[in-house]
Amino acid sequence: MSNRRSTIYGLRRSAGLAALLSLKLAAGLAFAQQAPPRDPAEPPPGKPQVKSLPRPASAIRRQSIDEKSMRTLIHSLVSCGTRLTLSSWSDPKRGIGCGRDAIVARLNDIAKDSGGKLQVVVDRFESTSERTSGKPIPLENVYAMLPGADPTLSKTLFIVSGHFDSRPSNVMDPEADAPGADDDASGAAVSVECARLLSKASAKSSGYRATILFATVSGEEQGLLGSTHLVDWVKQQGYTVGGMLDDDIVGADPTPGGPHRVRLFSGNGEIDDCDAPARELARAIEEIDGRNAIRLIFRQDRYGRGGDHYPFYKAGLPAVRFTEPLEDYHHQHQTPRTEDGAEYGDFEKYLNYPFMGNVARDNAEVLRQLAMAPAPPSKALLKGAVTPDAKVSWAAEPDRERAGFEVLWRETTDPRWHVYEFVVEPGEAILQGVSTDNHFFAVRSVGKNGARSIAVPTEMERRTPPGPAKQ
Ligand SMILES: [Zn+2]
Known part of the structure; x- marks a missing residue:
């Protein structure tokens, strides 16, 4: 685990964040977050809608x-x-x-x-x-x-x-x-x-x-x-x-x-x-x-x-x-x-x-x-436990045919992914106001042609909660 953490550290975090922010500004649309009844909204209302590239044309008939x-x-x-x-x-x-x-x-x-x-x-x-x-x-x-x-x-x-x-x-x-x-x-x-x-x-x-x-x-x-x-x-x-x-x-x-x-x-x-x-x-x-x-x-x-x-x-x-x-x-x-x-x-x-x-x-x-499709991302990690924001990070080789990445999430009981965010560069995306604990997360690559790689689910460092001292 320590290996993996040190590899992720130093990714183009600022580039990822800049892309995230510019996208939010560009979209400028109200995010129609469908909060389940009687649960707090995650993220809080006002998240911009995600830009989504259409799938590749010329499907086999x-x-x-x-x-x-x-x-x-x-x-x-x-x-x-x-x-x-x-x-x-x-x-x-x-x-x-x-x-x-x-x-x-x-x-x-x-x-x-x-x-x-x-x-x-x-x-x-x-x-x-x-x-x-x-x-x-x-x-x-x-x-x-x-x-x-x-x-x-x-x-x-x-x-x-x-x-x-x-x-x-x-x-x-x-x-x-x-x-x-x-x-x-x-x-x-x-x-x-x-x-x-x-x-x-x-x-x-x-x-x-x-x-x-x-x-x-x-x-x-x-x-x-x-x-x-x-x-x-x-x-x-x-x-x-x-x-x-x-x-x-x-x-x-x-x-x-x-x-x-x-x-x-x-x-x-x-x-x-x-x-x-x-x-x-x-x-x-x-x-x-x-x-x-x-x-x-x-x-x-x-x-x-x-x-x-x-x-x-x-x-x-x-x-x-x-x-x-x-x-x-x-x-x-x-x-x-x-x-x-x-x-x-x-x-x-x-x-x-x-x-x-x-x-x-x-x-x-x-x-x-x-x-x-581009190659799937690697080293998809989830951080931010015991903080207000989930942090999803990933790595990827350079690829001129790739448009970017979709950060995916789903309810833990939902069988299917939904797109949370589109990010141009590999690095880290901060999901503001989203708990690490209430959803599952993943990342996939998106080609300029609209083809998606398979999703790579994030892993979280697992720590056992403190218990009675060993005898
Ligand atoms: Zn058979």
């Missing part, structure tokens, strides 16, 4: 989604019979190798239209788990990489991922049929469609600032083996993970009244007043796509289930999971059969392309905006 190609890719994957990771990697007609071939072929087609920017990589490795009988088995992940155009951000990676392996009822049986249309050919199709949308857009422009990785991985059903390997691969390649979107079971919306919102699962981390990067990524996604598209679920994953975001989340990285609104367990992890009149199996006929297309659009738009 729903009509741009190529549902037909998503359908074709899913059909090719299902036609492989099974894509259990323990099945054949070399048989072109049946097994997981057939699935890999379908994805590589589609990505190679997409890469042709990217002006040479999209790079397709097959990553071969070995891994082991209880679900490989403790023996090392061969695995492959398929990546398409769209390199970032800004040297300061090209080593920051935004990832979208789905798994292309599937499973029958018995996760060790490489022979049984395992169509895996929804789990997770749907997620693989979303990742590949994002590659098409963003590489196409990038071919016509100067490109995105950060690098985007469109991943399809194997080994999920054998114990998250492909994504666990991906965490290491990304590190070995020298990348920092800016955000990881796991799409798993995103293809069906069988209940009447749809299209419904996709669920977005995020873990809260281990500190009770400072959410994990995963939670901040989830909030950023909801802001980008809107509350009509995203249903935030403040939980790491569904009970009793796992997903490829988990190894990233455990590593402290911003990683979340998209999953359809309500799952039908007859259609997941089931060997195809009819039993007591009920049909089991993960078939294409249960998929809902209008819904899946929405999920693809929402993923692509999030990747687009985050890859255009």
Whole structure:
């Protein structure tokens, strides 16, 4: 902690304050602070309204989604019979190798239209788990990489991922049929469609600032083996993970009244007043796509289930999971059969392309905006305990494309951030008349193009209150 405090000391405090003051003068508008009834107003009335840059123009339109190609890719994957990771990697007609071939072929087609920017990589490795009988088995992940155009951000990676392996009822049986249309050919199709949308857009422009990785991985059903390997691969390649979107079971919306919102699962981390990067990524996604598209679920994953975001989340990285609104367990992890009149199996006929297309659009738009954004600030700290004013400080590298920072706050019971203040320079913002204790605080970077980084919540030095002397 002492390290962190000394780093923050000496930041451009005066520049930050000057910006704060000039902004207040420039805005000159009454701040419509909505004080909850029967609580004192914080800050006191008269705070100017915040200037807010509009979000980046040219959002990806729903009509741009190529549902037909998503359908074709899913059909090719299902036609492989099974894509259990323990099945054949070399048989072109049946097994997981057939699935890999379908994805590589589609990505190679997409890469042709990217002006040479999209790079397709097959990553071969070995891994082991209880679900490989403790023996090392061969695995492959398929990546398409769209390199970032800004040297300061090209080593920051935004990832979208789905798994292309599937499973029958018995996760060790490489022979049984395992169509895996929804789990997770749907997620693989979303990742590949994002590659098409963003590489196409990038071919016509100067490109995105950060690098985007469109991943399809194997080994999920054998114990998250492909994504666990991906965490290491990304590190070995020298990348920092800016955000990881796991799409798993995103293809069906069988209940009447749809299209419904996709669920977005995020873990809260281990500190009770400072959410994990995963939670901040989830909030950023909801802001980008809107509350009509995203249903935030403040939980790491569904009970009793796992997903490829988990190894990233455990590593402290911003990683979340998209999953359809309500799952039908007859259609997941089931060997195809009819039993007591009920049909089991993960078939294409249960998929809902209008819904899946929405999920693809929402993923692509999030990747687009985050890859255009400045780097998030660092060393976000809260000071001012036992004083009338909260003091929020942060650091950031120089960035000519950045307009400034938004200081965010929320009621401790409010799931979402609100903008308290816009500040041009890194340093310290004094929130006059705002208690450190009644709200949570965070900071995020704002680009001149309107793209926001994910928020970085402030940390407060923790001191245990005095207690009885130790015996
Ligand atoms: Zn899955």
